[in-house]
Amino acid sequence: MRADHASYACGAALGFLGDLAAGDPRRGHPVAAFGRAAAAAERLLWRDHRAHGAAYTALCAGGAAAAAALLTRTVRNATGSPGAEVALTAAATWAVLGGTSLRREAETIGAALAAGDLAAARERLPHLCGRDPHALDEQQIARAVVESVAENTSDAVVGALVWGALGGVPGLVGFRAVNTLDAMVGHRSPRYRRFGWASARLDDLAGWPGARLTAALTTVAGPDPRGARRAWRRDGGAHPSPNAGPVEASFAGALGVRLGGTLAYGGRVEHRPVLNAEGRPVEFRDIARATRLSGRVAALALTASIAGRLAGAAARSALRGARAGRRPTGSRGGAA
Structure with a gap:
């Protein structure tokens, strides 16, 4: 097995542990730096046209992945050290993962709801999702947190771990760049309906495998595997997002709660289908259950992604060996 695959496995595990231990930094986060660069590019390139949006997406996401590929190649050629590749992979994995900060934000809102401090929960909700919190009651805030x-x-x-397993550090960085662009310009506001179209569609494509793996792992890690499978199969396709649907439906079934329904984003009201309609309404206690489930799914995803990368490398190595064994060793020339 090539050393770079083993280096990736070690680095991904270390980066995952780094996120568990430290979460996101309050200042100087690499994803925030990318966001500032993308915002500067948007100011230069914005036009109310899909073609300009596609060029913007290619420049930002493609540039991030290409820079990561160049850095990986430079580290490999300049040092020749597996330890340097492990360190680079660990740093990239830590930078793109956000599971610990996600769970901390959710638990902060859950603690405010548990204390009866609805105002504090409303104030904190925008740190987690883009919904308008001012008209939400306790149950609606709890539902928004579980869905987020x-x-x-x-x-x-x-999703990041899946693309890391497929593409190494460039896969990690490229996926996070695409996901960040979707958060910045992928929503259907008048400004971004055309310009953000390419970012939103690319995010749908990039997120497809990670969403299905998340839903599948939820059926394994959740307290009600049968309920998770049933809700995913029945309701996953009803959601307007092709990737959020399977994930939210499987979480709803696993936790025995009802998700979906009416919600508001920046003054825009959406009426979404109900997921797991037989479930009960979400309570603030379900936030802690959702974060524990999220942590278990994340750990399983790390295991699955590393195993998949190593298994793929072993299969390719075996295939090359088999081809080499079939190759003729004698002279191809005619008789003397």
């Missing part, structure tokens, strides 16, 4: 934990378990953890 479910969706971001896929976006901030599992």
Whole structure:
């Protein structure tokens, strides 16, 4: 097995542990730096046209992945040290994962609701999702938090690990760049309906495998596997998002709660289908249950992604060996 695959496995595990221990830094986060660069590019490139948005997406996401590939190649060629590749992979994994900060934000809101401090919960909710919190009651805030934990378990953890397993450090960085662009310009506001179209569609494509793996792992890690499978199969396709639907439905079934329904984003009201309609309304106690489920899913995703990368490397190595064994060893020339 090539050393770079083993280096990736070690680095991904170390980066995952780093996120568990420290979460996101309050200042100087690499993703925030990318966001500032993308915002500067938007000011230069914005036009109310899909083609300009596609160019912007290619420049930002493609540039981030290309820079990561160049850095990986430079580290490999300049040092020749597996330890340097492990360190680079660990740093990239820690930078793109957001599971610990996600769970901390959710638990902060849950603690405010448990203390009866609805005002504090409303004030904190925008740190987790883009919904308008001012008209939300306790149950609606709890539902918003559980839905955000479910969706971001896929976006901030599992999806990144999947693309890391497929593409190494460039896969990690490229996925986080695409996901960040979708958060910045992918929503359907008048300004971004055309310009953000490419970012939103690319995020749908990039998030597809991670969302399905998240839903599948939820059926394993949740307290009600059968309920998770049933809700995913029945309700996952009803959600307007092709990736949030399976994840939120499986979380709803696993936790025995009802998600979906009416919600508001920046003055825009949406009426979404109900997920797991036979479940009970979400309570503030369900926030802690959702964060524990998110943590278990994340740990399983790390195991699955590393195992998948190592198994793929072993299979490719075996295939190359088999081809080499079939190759003729004698002269191809005619008779003397």
